[in-house]
Amino acid sequence: DQQVKQNSPSLSVQEGRISILNCDYTNSMFDYFLWYKKYPAEGPTFLISISSIKDKNEDGRFTVFLNKSAKHLSLHIVPSQPGDSAVYFCAASTSNTGNQFYFGTGTSLTVIP
Amino acid sequence: EAGVAQSPRYKIIEKRQSVAFWCNPISGHATLYWYQQILGQGPKLLIQFQNNGVVDDSQLPKDRFSAERLKGVDSTLKIQPAKLEDSAVYLCASSARGANTGELFFGEGSRLTVL
Numbered sequence: 001d002q003q004v005k006q007n008s009p010s011l012s013v014q015e016g017r018i019s020i021l022n023c024d025y026t027n028s029m030f031d032y033f034l035w036y037k038k039y040p041a042e043g044p045t046f047l048i049s050i051s052s053i054k055d056k057n058e059d060g061r062f063t064v065f066l067n068k069s070a071k072h073l074s075l076h077i078v079p080s081q082p083g084d085s086a087v088y089f090c091a092a093s094t095s096n097t098g099n100q101f102y103f104g105t106g107t108s109l110t111v112i113p
Numbered sequence: 114e115a116g117v118a119q120s121p122r123y124k125i126i127e128k129r130q131s132v133a134f135w136c137n138p139i140s141g142h143a144t145l146y147w148y149q150q151i152l153g154q155g156p157k158l159l160i161q162f163q164n165n166g167v168v169d170d171s172q173l174p175k176d177r178f179s180a181e182r183l184k185g186v187d188s189t190l191k192i193q194p195a196k197l198e199d200s201a202v203y204l205c206a207s208s209a210r211g212a213n214t215g216e217l218f219f220g221e222g223s224r225l226t227v228l
Contacts, residue, residue, distance in 0.1 A: 004155070034216055043117070043204055043219030044156070089155055091217075100169055101146075101217060103155035 003027045004092050006104035014112050019077040021107050023090035026071065030092040034101070035064060035075050038087045047088075048075070080111045115139065117220035119205050125226045131193035134223045138186070138207030144168075146217065147180055147190050148204040156204055162188065195227045 005024045013019045021035075031052040036044035050057040050064045050073070057064050063076045077084055087106045094100070118137040126132050138145050143164050148156035159178065161168040164185040173180065177196070182188040192199055202224045206217040 006155075009153075036217075036219075041221070043206075043221045044217075045219070046216040049216060100158060100161060103148075103157070105153070105155045 002105070003030075004090060004102045004104040006090060006107050008107050009105070010108040010110070012110045012112060013080050015082060016079045019075075019080045019084065019109055019111070021075040021077075021088050021090075021109065023073045023075075023104055024071055025073075025092050027092070027094070027102075028071065029094045030102075031095050032093045033064070033066060033073050034091045034093075035062075036089045036091060036103075038089065038106070044089055077109075080109075082111045082113050085109055085111050117205055117207055117218055119203075119220035119223050121223060122221065123224050123226075125228065126195055127228050128197055129194040131191065132195060132225060133189055133191045134203050134205075134225075136188045136190070136205030136220060138188070138205070139209075139218055142207035142209050142218070143185070144208040145182055145188050146206045146208070147188070148206065149201045150204055150222070151201045159190070159203075192225075195225075197227050200225055200227045 003026050034049040035047040037047045038044040048059050048062045048064050050066050055066050066073045087108045089106045090104045091101045120135050145162045147159045150156045159173045160170040160180045162182040165182050180190045202222040204222045206219045208217050
């Protein structure tokens, strides 16, 4: 049972444009959400997070939006850079299950120079 | 600050053989996780430790997989006997906090190929 879904396996954008990566979840108990970035042959690295008490969190070129009613979150990268090319995973957790994180299947982003 | 260390990075074995992976989390991190990532999929939690106690091992195939975290620091994940479908990257991660506001720090992973 996939509780966190990323329906777009891949995305290509032009350098300088906006990249929008989407994530949907089914468990309404999730209250903390994270995005991870993964390069080949490396482990995932933390990018940005958002608590369910917020609907937006911004860190430099990266902004995460949360729509609790739609059980949807998105990651915006603007402007996109070639170094952003990687696989992006969203993850979710619930505060009452002891810090367990559930991951989506990932979206491979390619930023074209 | 040293990151999460894992070894070996790569392992090729034949089915029915055994394999063990080792993880050293970030110093002071109480929570340690083992994830399995099959090609094209997201990481799937196998087991979560809080210090040296198991918090969740509901998705660990206990007939062939075992894990321990003696002394609440290093951890080993063992597969015996291995099956073809165990081919995956095994990711170890650690977290500093017990609440849900901490992020996971991942190691580089151990890639297992079962022939």
